[in-house]
Amino acid sequence: MSQPGLKKSTNTDTTAETQPQSGAEVMYTTVYTFVIYDHDKGTTVIHPRMATRQTIANMRGKVNEETAWVVEVGDLDPMGFYSGEKTPNKL
Numbered sequence: 001m002s003q004p005g006l007k008k009s010t011n012t013d014t015t016a017e018t019q020p021q022s023g024a025e026v027m028y029t030t031v032y033t034f035v036i037y038d039h040d041k042g043t044t045v046i047h048p049r050m051a052t053r054q055t056i057a058n059m060r061g062k063v064n065e066e067t068a069w070v071v072e073v074g075d076l077d078p079m080g081f082y083s084g085e086k087t088p089n090k091l
Helices: 053-058
Strands: 028-031 034-038 043-046 069-072
Touching: none
Parallel strands: none
Antiparallel strands: 028 069, 034 043
16 A cells, blocks of 8 residues: 555565555665774774764764654665765754
């Protein structure tokens, strides 16, 4: 069942968009900026790339909740860092 106002995909290949919700793949995820401890500087620094919560946890970083940004899963590299071309607007 599609949502009101949305067209069904006209692609012939099966994608997550055309599959039912129960078996659909995750198409989007949230990435964040985060801080990590820089041993060379002896202080915390903002990491230059955005990443998923799991990647940040693996690096023992601290998530900046205010920077949550929803991106396509395909824009993540294999390690969970955002590698898309666009960057979120700076406030």
